[in-house]
Amino acid sequence: MSQHEVRVAVLGAGTVGSQVIRLLGERAEDFAQRSGARLTLVGIGDRKVDAPRPDYIDRSLLTTDLTALATSADLVVELIGGIEPARTLVLAALNSGASVVTANKALLATHGPELFEAAAAADTDLYYEAAVAGAVPIVYALRESLAGDTVTRVLGIVNGTTNFILDEMATKGVGFDEALATAQQLGYAEADPTADVDGLDAAAKAALLASLAFHTRVSIADVSVEGVRAITAADIAQAAESGYALKLLAICDRLDDGVSVRVRPTLLPLSHPLASVHGVFNAVVVEAEAAGRLMFYGRGAGGSAAASAVLSDVVAAASHKAHGGHAPRESAYAALRVLGPEEVRTALSVRLKVADEVGVLAGVAGVFAGNGISIESVRQSPANGDSTITIVSHVARLGDLMRTVEELRASASVHEILSVTAVETH
Amino acid sequence: MSQHEVRVAVLGAGTVGSQVIRLLGERAEDFAQRSGARLTLVGIGDRKVDAPRPDYIDRSLLTTDLTALATSADLVVELIGGIEPARTLVLAALNSGASVVTANKALLATHGPELFEAAAAADTDLYYEAAVAGAVPIVYALRESLAGDTVTRVLGIVNGTTNFILDEMATKGVGFDEALATAQQLGYAEADPTADVDGLDAAAKAALLASLAFHTRVSIADVSVEGVRAITAADIAQAAESGYALKLLAICDRLDDGVSVRVRPTLLPLSHPLASVHGVFNAVVVEAEAAGRLMFYGRGAGGSAAASAVLSDVVAAASHKAHGGHAPRESAYAALRVLGPEEVRTALSVRLKVADEVGVLAGVAGVFAGNGISIESVRQSPANGDSTITIVSHVARLGDLMRTVEELRASASVHEILSVTAVETH
Numbered sequence: 001m002s003q004h005e006v007r008v009a010v011l012g013a014g015t016v017g018s019q020v021i022r023l024l025g026e027r028a029e030d031f032a033q034r035s036g037a038r039l040t041l042v043g044i045g046d047r048k049v050d051a052p053r054p055d056y057i058d059r060s061l062l063t064t065d066l067t068a069l070a071t072s073a074d075l076v077v078e079l080i081g082g083i084e085p086a087r088t089l090v091l092a093a094l095n096s097g098a099s100v101v102t103a104n105k106a107l108l109a110t111h112g113p114e115l116f117e118a119a120a121a122a123d124t125d126l127y128y129e130a131a132v133a134g135a136v137p138i139v140y141a142l143r144e145s146l147a148g149d150t151v152t153r154v155l156g157i158v159n160g161t162t163n164f165i166l167d168e169m170a171t172k173g174v175g176f177d178e179a180l181a182t183a184q185q186l187g188y189a190e191a192d193p194t195a196d197v198d199g200l201d202a203a204a205k206a207a208l209l210a211s212l213a214f215h216t217r218v219s220i221a222d223v224s225v226e227g228v229r230a231i232t233a234a235d236i237a238q239a240a241e242s243g244y245a246l247k248l249l250a251i252c253d254r255l256d257d258g259v260s261v262r263v264r265p266t267l268l269p270l271s272h273p274l275a276s277v278h279g280v281f282n283a284v285v286v287e288a289e290a291a292g293r294l295m296f297y298g299r300g301a302g303g304s305a306a307a308s309a310v311l312s313d314v315v316a317a318a319s320h321k322a323h324g325g326h327a328p329r330e331s332a333y334a335a336l337r338v339l340g341p342e343e344v345r346t347a348l349s350v351r352l353k354v355a356d357e358v359g360v361l362a363g364v365a366g367v368f369a370g371n372g373i374s375i376e377s378v379r380q381s382p383a384n385g386d387s388t389i390t391i392v393s394h395v396a397r398l399g400d401l402m403r404t405v406e407e408l409r410a411s412a413s414v415h416e417i418l419s420v421t422a423v424e425t426h
Numbered sequence: 427m428s429q430h431e432v433r434v435a436v437l438g439a440g441t442v443g444s445q446v447i448r449l450l451g452e453r454a455e456d457f458a459q460r461s462g463a464r465l466t467l468v469g470i471g472d473r474k475v476d477a478p479r480p481d482y483i484d485r486s487l488l489t490t491d492l493t494a495l496a497t498s499a500d501l502v503v504e505l506i507g508g509i510e511p512a513r514t515l516v517l518a519a520l521n522s523g524a525s526v527v528t529a530n531k532a533l534l535a536t537h538g539p540e541l542f543e544a545a546a547a548a549d550t551d552l553y554y555e556a557a558v559a560g561a562v563p564i565v566y567a568l569r570e571s572l573a574g575d576t577v578t579r580v581l582g583i584v585n586g587t588t589n590f591i592l593d594e595m596a597t598k599g600v601g602f603d604e605a606l607a608t609a610q611q612l613g614y615a616e617a618d619p620t621a622d623v624d625g626l627d628a629a630a631k632a633a634l635l636a637s638l639a640f641h642t643r644v645s646i647a648d649v650s651v652e653g654v655r656a657i658t659a660a661d662i663a664q665a666a667e668s669g670y671a672l673k674l675l676a677i678c679d680r681l682d683d684g685v686s687v688r689v690r691p692t693l694l695p696l697s698h699p700l701a702s703v704h705g706v707f708n709a710v711v712v713e714a715e716a717a718g719r720l721m722f723y724g725r726g727a728g729g730s731a732a733a734s735a736v737l738s739d740v741v742a743a744a745s746h747k748a749h750g751g752h753a754p755r756e757s758a759y760a761a762l763r764v765l766g767p768e769e770v771r772t773a774l775s776v777r778l779k780v781a782d783e784v785g786v787l788a789g790v791a792g793v794f795a796g797n798g799i800s801i802e803s804v805r806q807s808p809a810n811g812d813s814t815i816t817i818v819s820h821v822a823r824l825g826d827l828m829r830t831v832e833e834l835r836a837s838a839s840v841h842e843i844l845s846v847t848a849v850e851t852h
Contacts, residue, residue: 023716027576033641033759034573129571135717137571144570145555145563147460148737150453215459273723276702290449290734291561291724297699298720308716311574316754325751328742333459 004037004322008314009069009098011045011089012079013057016103016130019307020077020314022056027311035315037322043069071096074321077310078102087111094118094126099317103130103306106195109204109220112211116330125320125327127313132205133158133282135305136298137312142212143328146288151213153287154252155424158205160280160300161189161196162228162248166265167278170236170245176229188280188301198227199248202263206250209284210261214254215334224262224341224398231265235419238351239267242379242390245275246421253345258337260344262398266422267349342399347376347425349392350405351418356387360413364389367411371404372396376425386415392423430463430748434740435495435524437471437515438505439483442529442556445733446503446740448482453737461741463748469495497522500747503736504528513537520544520552525743529556529732532621535630535646538637542756551746551753553739558631559584559708561731562724563738568638569754572714577639579713580678581850584631586706586726587615587622588654588674592691593704596662596671602655614706614727624653625674628689632676635710636687640680641760650688650767650824657691661845664777665693668805668816671701672847679771684763686770688824692848693775768825773802773851775818776831777844782813786839790815793837797830798822802851812841818849 008024010017024031024041032038044057045066053059063069066089070076076093078100080086086107093100095118102108108115108128119126129139133156142151157163161183168179180197183189195201203223210218228248239246244267253260268275273295277283282300287293299305320326339345354360361380368375368391376392393401408414434450436443450457450467458464470483471492479485489495492515496502502519504526506512512533519526521544528534534541534554545552555565559582568577583589587609594605606623609615621627629649636644654674665672670693679686694701699721703709708726713719725731746752765771780786787806794801794817802818819827834840 019716023574030576031574033757034754036755135575135714135720137567137720140566140571141563144742145566145738146734147741148449148457148739149561149734150456288561288734290445290730290737292731294561294563294722294724296720296722299718304716305718308572308575308714311716312571313574315573316570319754320751323751325746325749328460328745329462331459 006037006039006318006321007042007074008039008077009043009045009073010041010077010079011066011070012081013044013046014079015303016306016310017079018054018057019303020079020310023307023311025056031315035318035322037318039314039318042073045069067092070098073098075099075101075314075317077314078104083107083110090115091118094122094124097122097124099125099321101127101310101313101317103128103310105131105201105204105208109207112219112330113217113332120329123326125317127317127327129313130306130309132208133284134298134300134302135308136282136284136296136300138209138284138296139212141286141296142209146286146291147328149288149290151286151288152254154209154213154284155274156209156250156282156284157247157274157277158250158282158284158300159196159202159248160282161193163277164188164280165197166228166231166236166246166248169231169233170240173233173237175233176231197229199225199263202248202250206252206261206263209250210252210259211330211332213252214259214336215331216259216336216338217332218259218261218338222261222338224344226264228265235421238419243270244268245270247274249274254336255345258339260339262344262346264346264422266424268424272424342397344398345395346398346401346422347393347395348401349390349421349423350408351388351390352408352414353386353416353418354389355413355415356382356385357413361389363411363413364391364408367407368393368404371400373400373404388418432463432465432744432747433468433500434465434503435469435471435499436467436503436505437492437496438507439470439472439479440505441729442732442736443505444480444483445729446505446736449733449737451482457741461744461748463744465740465744468499471495493518496524499524501525501527501740501743503740504530509533509536516541517544520548520550523548523550525551525747527553527736527739527743529554529736531557531627531630531634535633539643539758546755549752551743553743553753555739556732556735558634559710560724560726560728561734562708562710562722562726564635564710564722565638567712567722568635572712572717573754575714575716577712577714578680580635580639580710581700582635582676582708582710583673583700583703584676584708584710584726585622585628585674586708587619589703590614590706591623592654592657592662592672592674595657595659596666599659599663601659602657623655625651625689628674628676632678632687632689635676636678636685637756637758639678640685640762641757642685642762642764643758644685644687644764648687648764650770652690654691661847664845669696670694671696673700675700680762681771684765686765688770688772690772690848692850694850698850768823770824771821772824772827773819773821773849774827775816775847775849776834777814777816778834778840779812779842779844780815781839781841782808782811783839787815789837789839790817790834793833794819794830797826799826799830814844
């Protein structure tokens, strides 16, 4: 066995950090075999030195001086989350020559390029498998397994909290507030659920996925986002009646004129592989020119799923520290144009309450046509004098679609816009 | 861009080889960016120099001297298949310091340890993503993405030909011979389908999966195999009636007393994620202690799916050639015991035609009990004087189960053994 030693620091001893620390101890022999190096935990950085800790945490390793710790190890595991001080600490660690493993999607989706450049300049590694889809190895897949192919599309359920909420609404018929409360009781949603339910967490992951898949710089600010807060039990019931599941999807497309990245509640045919992803599970579909359609599925959240991903990154980074080499560099060499929110492409399903009069459908269809949008299907069902029309458009620019919706809203014969949802038809 | 050059030789210019050669040309710029090295095709080794070739194959690169080519390149792509001369050529390439990328599951499942040792001794790479499940990156997942976790189980549909045949039988109600003929017409099965239908191809892949997952040397000779030749339309109809799909599964288990590796037609509840894998698709479920259950799904066969996997390996190996480092070494450090065919564990479903007499069920149950096998469920349905009993056992040693079946066959009150099939109950 190897005599190499890699000195590991863990910043942040919360749920995931504690699991990582426990497994670093319990599986030391395995990790030494797999990385060819002995992993020595040299410090645990956490502000709350006096907090109660499980027995497997050696209190003598705890320190509040995170900067000193981050710059004195060979390998730094950053599990603090948030932008600062995480950004400063990760940069300091990389600049000192340490490899960094992080689960911090917000940091990477905002400051990724700066951090990847620092890693390359210091000839060290920056790994972040746990930042996207928990234990599902989608970062590896895009960065390494598909390096010989051309990815055209990535679409996924990458936020377990909202998938649980939508699933709860679908199976129990409850409203958003009740489903959110259940998610909070079960520990699947935080007290402040904003990042999850407003789609920001998924948007950060979409930015990372698109950057990797298309070798193009995509930041969270480039992502067109809509969360699930406005979804009603009626929307979901209506979707099920029409043979669809309603899911919060992150969709990254490589189009002729650029890269389209969006996060949006989306109707999926029940036969689509992502339609049967339930509860807090995550799944990502990748479409590549030669490989065709691939799917990756697993637990997207939870301390042990994240710890699994973090520790796999630790083994890879430790192996490089001991034996040379590095992970493929994140490179935005393709530098494709990133489409703005108006230009993003999607198909839309619009459900309207209209007057039950002659010519109304022609008028509604005319609004679509006037904005250059062709229609995939129309369904009309009369109810109490009013009539409900559901129109599914072909794929079009989001700006044109939204303008269409606003014109419909202003139209005298449209009494109410019942719902506006993205649709994937295959 | 980098000035590194990696000289690539392709041995075998069949379906996959031609795709690889085409894409090496078309995507040269992409591959240079991703690997940090220019990939130069220096030779194409094929016995049939005079065969007609597509335009993108530069005939001046063709040679029949495979040994000279294999030992004069930086990176050798072996797509000849079979044991010899592939083994000798791969060894010669590795010994000369070249990295090797192969899709040859039979070679690896038979001579893997010798080849991995040669790669380690020469400090070079041996990659083989395309050898298991085509474009599905399961080798990467087990070798790298799950390096920080402990895998307890791998089960998968890893042979597209037999999955297509069983699917065809299930959806069209046709018999094995007709389904095989259709598979042959569509190019999904070869003229001699032995390796596929007798489970040997799946067994080679199971050996590779188990070796990777459990860090233990498992060769194809260790795998308990049964193919699909004996499956009847009635077996599949009966399975469907009971809420099961019948699939040829490769199952690798890490048990307290060793590693159990088997390939066998297996009843799966329709709710199991693998039950809905249709046609020539492949899918692999991995269960790991921290990550929980992961699934990987995609096209298992076809020139372009295999080419995708081969080229990703080429990019990784080229990057190491240019910039140092190597893939994680295949190590059998865990050296777990590999259970023999008698010791392999499974649950079994046995369908019997018995005399419709008092005491028959007690007698049948007694045979199970006498062999130390407990029963999960029994179903009895009378038909024309005879009666059909379906018994599902708990998980037990295969040797004990088979002895039980033989005793039942010899029993006077058992008129016929209708079927004996493995079952996964969760």
